[in-house]
Amino acid sequence: MLLTCGILLAVLLLLVIFEPPVPAPIANAGHAVGAPLWQLRSDVVAAAYGAFLSLESKQALITENVALREETSSLRRQVFQTKLLERENIELKSLLGRRDAKKDNDLLAVVLRGTDTTPYDLLIIDTGGDEDVVKGDLVTVDGDVAIGSVQEVFASTATVLLFSAPREKTPVMIGTASSSVPAIAQGQGGGTFLALVPREVPVAQGDPVSLSTLDATLFAQVEKVEIDPADSFAHVFFKNPVNVSTLRFVTVKKKYIWQPNAASIPSYEEKK
Amino acid sequence: MKKKNNTIAIRLILDGLMLLSVFLLPWWCTFAIGAVLLLLSGSYEIILAGFLWDTLYGAPTELFFGIRYILTVIFIVCAILGVLLRSVVKVR
Numbered sequence: 001m002l003l004t005c006g007i008l009l010a011v012l013l014l015l016v017i018f019e020p021p022v023p024a025p026i027a028n029a030g031h032a033v034g035a036p037l038w039q040l041r042s043d044v045v046a047a048a049y050g051a052f053l054s055l056e057s058k059q060a061l062i063t064e065n066v067a068l069r070e071e072t073s074s075l076r077r078q079v080f081q082t083k084l085l086e087r088e089n090i091e092l093k094s095l096l097g098r099r100d101a102k103k104d105n106d107l108l109a110v111v112l113r114g115t116d117t118t119p120y121d122l123l124i125i126d127t128g129g130d131e132d133v134v135k136g137d138l139v140t141v142d143g144d145v146a147i148g149s150v151q152e153v154f155a156s157t158a159t160v161l162l163f164s165a166p167r168e169k170t171p172v173m174i175g176t177a178s179s180s181v182p183a184i185a186q187g188q189g190g191g192t193f194l195a196l197v198p199r200e201v202p203v204a205q206g207d208p209v210s211l212s213t214l215d216a217t218l219f220a221q222v223e224k225v226e227i228d229p230a231d232s233f234a235h236v237f238f239k240n241p242v243n244v245s246t247l248r249f250v251t252v253k254k255k256y257i258w259q260p261n262a263a264s265i266p267s268y269e270e271k272k
Numbered sequence: 273m274k275k276k277n278n279t280i281a282i283r284l285i286l287d288g289l290m291l292l293s294v295f296l297l298p299w300w301c302t303f304a305i306g307a308v309l310l311l312l313s314g315s316y317e318i319i320l321a322g323f324l325w326d327t328l329y330g331a332p333t334e335l336f337f338g339i340r341y342i343l344t345v346i347f348i349v350c351a352i353l354g355v356l357l358r359s360v361v362k363v364r
Contacts, residue, residue: 001359005352011319012348015341022327022340030328037295116298120333151331159331167334 031128031154038112038124077142077218077241080208084218105254107131109139112157115245121162121189122151127252128158138217138253141242146217147191150252158252162244163219164191171212172219174203174236182212183236185220191244192237193220199227199234209238283315290321294328303343310350311357322347 014020109125117124127133137150139160148162163170168187173180174195179202183195197203209220220238227234286309293302302325306318322343332338339345 001355004355008348008352008355012345012352015345015348016339019332019340022330027327030324034295034328041296118299118329118331120331120335122329122331124329159329161331161333165331165333165335169334 027152028155031124031157034124035112035126035157039110039126042110042112073241074142076221077145080221080241081144081218084208084210107133107252107254109158109250109252111247111250114247115162115190119166121148121165121187121191121244123148123160123162123247123250125158125160125250125252126156128154128156130156131252132254133158133252134254140217140251140253141247141249144218145240145242146211146219147240147242147244147247147250160250162191163187164189164193164240164244170219172209173212174209174222174238175201175207185209185238191240191242192223193239195236195238196233197236199232201234203234203236283313286313287315287317287321290318291324294321294325299329303346306343306347307350310347311354314351314354314358316351319344319347319351 107127109127111123112126113124115121115123123139125139133150133153135150135153138146139148139150140146146163148160148165151159151161161168163185164187166187166189170185170187170193172183172185172195174183174197175181181197181201181203183197185193185195188194193209203222203225205222205224207222208218209222211217211219218241220240222236222238224237225234226237286305290302290305290309293305302321306322309315309318323341325343326341330340330342332340336342
């Protein structure tokens with residue numbers, strides 16, 4: 001018994017203290033085996049969902065309902081995008097002449113496994129080193145809604161850690177052009193975030209939240225603002241304008257490396 | 273002898289299910305199945321399944337204090353607890 005416990009404890013300490021890197025051949029082999037299984041699983045789930053819908057007597061109504069919801073969601077995103085573009089337009093007036101090569105580097109990827117894979121909002125996508133995807137590439141949905149960055153790259157697959165992973169911190173800008181404020185978005189899981197801002201800052205429900213980058217990539221929408229009279233900070237809750245648990249496709253923005261430097265931005269949470 | 277063969281067969285089936293759960297089931301299924309097997313039966317090969325899970329999906333996140341091999345660590349703790357538990361209740 002003591003020997004068994006000793007060996008297990010030694011392995012445990014080895015993993016926690018030294019954190020040896022995962023051997024690349026093992027990781028690549030695992031993903032090579034996993035990719036077809038994940039694709040099969042994805043197809044089976046989609047087929048089962050379709051079969052379930054076809055059994056419903058109100059299928060036409062459901063289809064229309066889904067289409068309308070998607071249309072509403074799309075229109076809502078367009079409104080937010082317009083607000084962001086308004087701000088971006090003002091900021092870029094002094095930067096005329098920059099060439100926009102973003103679209104040339106966009107890569108569509110299929111989501112092989114969704115957020116139910118891990119407890120920390122991780123996706124597995126079907127593009128990897130073969131398509132020159134590198135660690136840190138920004139991952140978006142519907143064009144410009146940023147949801148995460150590439151965490152690890154394998155031969156034909158890659159893992160994407162979402163910004164909403166619990167306790168992950170991302171520097172963002174909350175609000176519109178006239179009154180935006182920098183903040184640190186702390187992931188809460190499932191596409192939701194929390195940030196603390198001084199309560200004097202005018203933040204309201206529906207305000208857009210963007211990544212604090214030059215082109216102000218759309219990030220989330222403010223859902224709720226909680227202000228406690230005894231607290232000098234307002235708790236701002238926001239979430240991605242897309243449902244991250246049902247994603248089927250994402251866009252990898254190659255050569256758009258997301259290198260957040262959260263430590264360099266004042267964190268109201270830490271000040272508090 | 274027959275009983276021993278049955279036990280090995282059951283163990284192999286459970287190991288196969290565990291392996292499938294790593295690839296196909298949500299994380300909480302893998303966590304639960306592995307923890308129960310380690311606590312009750314002492315199937316140490318489950319730790320390898322945990323290592324495979326970490327190899328495929330592991331990420332050093334803030335949620336688990338930057339530990340990349342989180343499921344392997346959890347399974348090792350379960351295995352140690354299982355050894356202690358079985359020694360206390362005298363179950364082989």
